[in-house]
Amino acid sequence: MAMDLFGGAALGTAFGELLEAVMEVKDNAIKFNAVLNSLTSTLNSIEPVFSEIEQLNRVLDRPEEETKMFTYQLERGKTIVRKCSEIRWWNFYKKHSYAKKLMELESSLLKFFQIYVQAQVSRDNRQILVELKQVDVRLDQIHSNLRNGGKVYNRSVFLGSCRVPEAPDFIVGLDVPLKELKMQLLTDGVSVVVLSAQGGCGKTTLAKMLCHDHEIEGIYKDNIFFVTVSKTPNLKVIIQKIFQHTGCAVPQFQNHEDAINQLEHLLKQRGPNPVLLVLDDVWSGSESLVQNFMFRISGYKIVVTSRFEFPRFDSTYKLELLNDQDARALFCHSAFPHDGSSSSYVPDDDLLNEIVRGCGGFPLALAVVGQSLRRQPEVIWRRTLKQWSEGRSILDSSNDLLIRLQTSLDALDERAESKNFLKECYLDLGLFPEDERIPVTALMDMWVELYNLDENGIDALANLHELSTRNLANLVFTRKDASEVDGYYNEHFVVQHDLVRELAIHRSSQHPIEQRKRLIIDTRGNDLPKCSHEMQQPIHARLVSISTDETFCSRWNNMQLPEVEVVLLNFRARNYTLPEFMEKMDQLKVLIVINYDFCPAELSNFPLICSLSSLKRIRLENISIPSLCNSTLQLRNLRKISIVTCEIGSTFRNCTTQISHMLPNLVEIDIDCCNDLEELPAGLCDIVHLKKLSITNCQELCALPEGLGKLENLEVLRLHNCTELIELPETIGSLNKLSFLDISDCIGICKMPLRMGELCGLRKLDMRNCLELSELPPSVKDLKQLKEVICDEQRAYLWEACKIHLTNLKINVLKEDINLNWLPNHRL
Template structure:
């Protein structure tokens, strides 16, 4: 029996799960923790199954949580995983306890874990550069979180993305001292969920991710390109690509009516393949697709509280979308993340988004020179590996709300807007056609960071 406890557990729900495993059926309702322990003891004695049970309580953060979940019974054993060794010292002596510190990953195990995340297999495939893969893997320092996050971010990525990651690692962007700064970029989508769905301040969310990084919990669930942190919110989660939504989503109205975070992984979909469903409480929708043509699910219109929309395409060709509603129908939307898409199909129907604060475009096409966006409250704009971006969207920097501008691996970008608003942080990385900055950069009185770097191509002279 495997139970993820994590930072904010519901002990009565976990004890109910333990009881259901003991009796092999529905558990009674517990009034409180003491009542749950008494009934568990009784159920174990009277259980007809009389089978040995190993209960794994994974990712314990505090002894107070563990104390509520510890239960003694004949042929019943508990295995606890935690990143805090002090918790083990608090367990009463009358428990027959053993302490097994986990060492750092050995080289072969680190490579195997990295390959599982990067290639969905335990070794380096013949189609990839073995030396390049081992360079990236070695610079992850054997840290499980770094291996998983960076490996996942490189899944199905072309060679130039691998080389850029290798160069970033070689420059020390992931080191013993400041590795979390690099990993935070990979975990940014999860932080958005904590901020916009759990109403947590961003400055409060970052220390939690640091705790998460230090503990290396075993409950990380991976979709291509993102790590979803455990929250208290109700989630509907498709972990593997399917041709339709799980049947229980459609038959259990309680699931859809209360779900706050929804993750869907499918291939090509048209409007007839999506079921009619309502998600009135949904605040985050993550779509993973493998297709060049994709219809947005019509139930997106039922998500009146939606704050986060992420669409990730991991096929070899950028996807053209249909069925996307205009932003006026998503009036609460705060964060928009698109990867591997043709952008004009997105903005043709988008008049204005009054509340959008964060926009991230990666491996998208169609930006060119004429793309128009109207986001008057945009705070952060990130563009990564958009090869045909020649100029930034008109007016993107004119609003005084924009504070963060990050443009990476956009080799066609030739100029920045003349007006840069009131930016605080500017990052320009490997944008080889950009020869000068506009004079208005000298008038940015609130500028805190200007990071400009070019990585020398292996076959070219340094500029």
């Protein structure tokens, strides 16, 4: 791993030999035990970094000369460690001297990874972006010359990784199935193995265990691809994801046949190790999709996980439910605390066994019901059992799992009267498409307006954490340090198990359609929902979710939704038209438009939102809006606009409309991952009510308008990871109300404004990883309200000299999260 990282065998060998030496010596050199244990911990924590950024270094062939100095340090460190075992117990001078050398060695290792590796990753990322930009130019030229039949490669939009996810920490009942499944997979002549079971039985967990099995990893090595298919698969997107995972350019295929042919060619080049493809969560009717991935390649195997059985394929492994012993173990793990604290009630064996048997051996049911009963009194346990014995079938009598899961929501019902709206928040998660990550910021926009939750996100995050502890949702942070930055949730997401989502949808659909609070429309193709004729009468829903696929082109009926406050439009298409019936939504407060296709969608009929007089929040994701600023758009009550992974560069460059007239009461702008954004329109600085301006992960933004200082009410300015930004305008000194400035990961900023000291309201500054910044302007001594600076070690010393003037200043030095876990969750 080490030599892959730095492009040379010398460094990798030196690292491995040092680690081996430490492991051999520490058990014998007792006199250095504490220091060697600390060094071992450091080496073990560093080692995974090699594999984490291996892909970058494969793409960028780095020479050995770059790391000769560090290789020499590692070899010298090995010599020091070896000599420690030779020092006699009575030689106190040498003991002290070599202990100090070991501590200096550990310090130099940490410093190297905090400075050099981060600088290298930032440099490599910037180089890749430059090369991608150059490739785009070349491909555009190719496209213009080969309009008829030429193959064009799209911009690199990150679709997600095909790496195998980690299995849960606590697993029971799958050891034997793992052995049996592996035996089927490795049988000669078997090319496709279908892993089949009802939802919530642990199919995906078993598939993860299979991929992480040492024997399987030894056979397939880095040729294991794990792809979630879901109910509405898109063949071309799946294949594009595989291309991107391998580090190859992502093709924009002419048709399905072209996509299949290019994938077969790619997999044939992946030798010498065979290829294992896992297609997770394949639904009935998608057999043809699996067949498209069947190629005559030596050693190539496919594992399909599905709720359904597909007899046409070679082999099927049916995963059974847990036996009583394993079911009880899983339930107890979820129901009883493991931190040493006592539960408020421990049921007798009879009651415990009845509850466990009532879950039917379904792992998900055992986990969710166990969580719902944790620390509950006896009466709740007995009421749960009573409801199961008396309750009627809620869905279908054959679907026992969902019936059992339904009772796990009783605890949320009991919280219904609270101001946290926990149950309502859970049910709202069902509005988003299956198998897609739900942005926490989108949920916050909804819940602020619907339930009056805290705008800073504290209430929303608390609810999501509580739902996560009940196994009704999973919170995902794409960076370990994401939660440490105040008010920044762009890298927070929620994911749900399919059955938990289905339970929310079922719970929301109990009433007649005209009485439902949430109207969820999920249509495939051009078939309008069967209940569309019922929509001719007014429907009293507060939330509406409409999901369509790339083949939808029908016209919607004239639905009447006079009370709707939130609309989610989820689609996968290159062109999308806002439904005309939205014009009559007089109470609409939140509009969320998300395109799940590979490329940004052209959005038509956008000016109709001018009629939405109550609209306060808009979120647009993966959208291209070329003429927004040239329209007659005027949204007098809009308070927040979020633009994520959108094409807006030409919109802003060609903007001739007075933005302050379009959006007179806007208080928050959030622009994230818009990589064609090079500059902001000057008119944006005329929005006098603006309080929060967040421009993050916009790699092409190179400058801010000089008029920035006119935003007299601005309180938060966030410019996280805008790598091409070189400096801030001097007019920033006029922002007297600015309390938080975030320039973290702006690796191009080389100086701070001379007028920085005029920021009389600045209380917090985040400047981690500003690698080019080597000095501060003298005026910073006047920042009397500055309470906290978040930075790395190299910037910390700049502020230490200022503490004589800023006596209340706290310098918070944070170690960088050295990993690439964020890559699958950003579109480059």
